[in-house]
Amino acid sequence: MVRWLPLESNPAVMNKFMSGLGVPASWTIHDVYGLDDDMLAMVPQPVCAVILLYPFSDKQEDFKKKQEEEQETAGGDIPENVYFMKQFVGNACGTVALIHAVANNRDRIELSDGALKEFLDKTESMNPEDKGHALEGDDGISKAHEESAQEGQTEAPDREAQVNEHFVAFVHKDGKLYEFDGRRKFPISHGDASADSVLADAAKVCRQYMDRDPDESRFAVVALACSE
Template sequence: MTKFVSCLGMKPTWQFGDVYGLDPELLSMVPRPVCAVLLLFPVTEKYEAFKQEEEEKLKDQPQVSPDIYFIKQTIGNACGTIGLIHAVANNQAHLEFEPDSPLKKFLEQTSKMTPEERATFLEKDESIRVTHESSAQEGQTEAPSLDEKVNLHFIAFVNVGGHLYELDGRKPFPIAHGKTSEDTFLEDAIEVCKVFMARDPQEVRFTIIALSKDSY
């Protein structure tokens, strides 16, 4: 993933890395600070039923922070790319970009758009699509080819204004998960990830990735 965003002009001052376990000892091995967490999980019948119930329950929820950058997913297997965009777009104050960064340019061009307009703009963005496809050809699990049938999905967790948000391009809006802070963000996001895992206890196809400040 670091290579993917590097190809799009993000400087490697922050790095994506696997979270190898959920207990405090293993979480303590994750470099800090962490500004985003990505969760790869299986899309099962249980999850789809929960997703539908959640949307119905939250459709009248209070307005989320206007500072959140949210983009809908309209391209089949672009969830990895959407997750990366969500992670990067909501942490631009921390991250650094090359002067000619296609990703930074995309974020600037879409900053005032609606989530649906951003999705349409992404469909036509050749630089991001080409990078996605080249990553897929290298066999990276986070970037399957856009026409391949998969049942795994990426979502992002970010801290915006001291609140933990789940950003999923398949959902109609960001999901708020309560307050968080820079110091507790990883642990707070992991608690939400545990809920996903508990929903499908027979499943083992879960991967958690943290975007951490490079300590070297």
């Protein structure tokens, strides 16, 4: 398996990464310092995506497996107009989450020419597996990822090290809130939502993650918001 250096849940690192890929400066990552209404009100609006970093645990994995089975039984599939990719590159979950966040908001985020626009244009009609394999061989995105991963506040772990945290993205699409995780078979629907309620709706799901592991502190939440 191809393995990259893990990306830190750090707005400065993520913003430099996205800027280098052609994401306009008006759309940036911001820390979400808490999930109550007062803390959410501090996040710039509009928000188009929320990204959660959570620690792996048996509780989380068992729940997610059951959740996926239930959605599959109910006819789980990949909705039309949704960009979803599988993750085959080790430690690339941060980049995959950012790609999901941007790719599903291209009606709002106008990408400049660069590695990300080129990748999305090339892979748009591919199935999720082929999208994931395309990332394995994409030099532009992998180079930008590696450069950003080495700029975090903490020393980057060895690329072969076992990383016990994982990024997922939450995005509103066609009236629903979807959770995007490249380790899953399809995006997970969290029910009705609107473009204006993405932050509040995603915060509810993030709280559920935290409630499943109440003794765990290694959670981090950031939002992709328009800062103009």
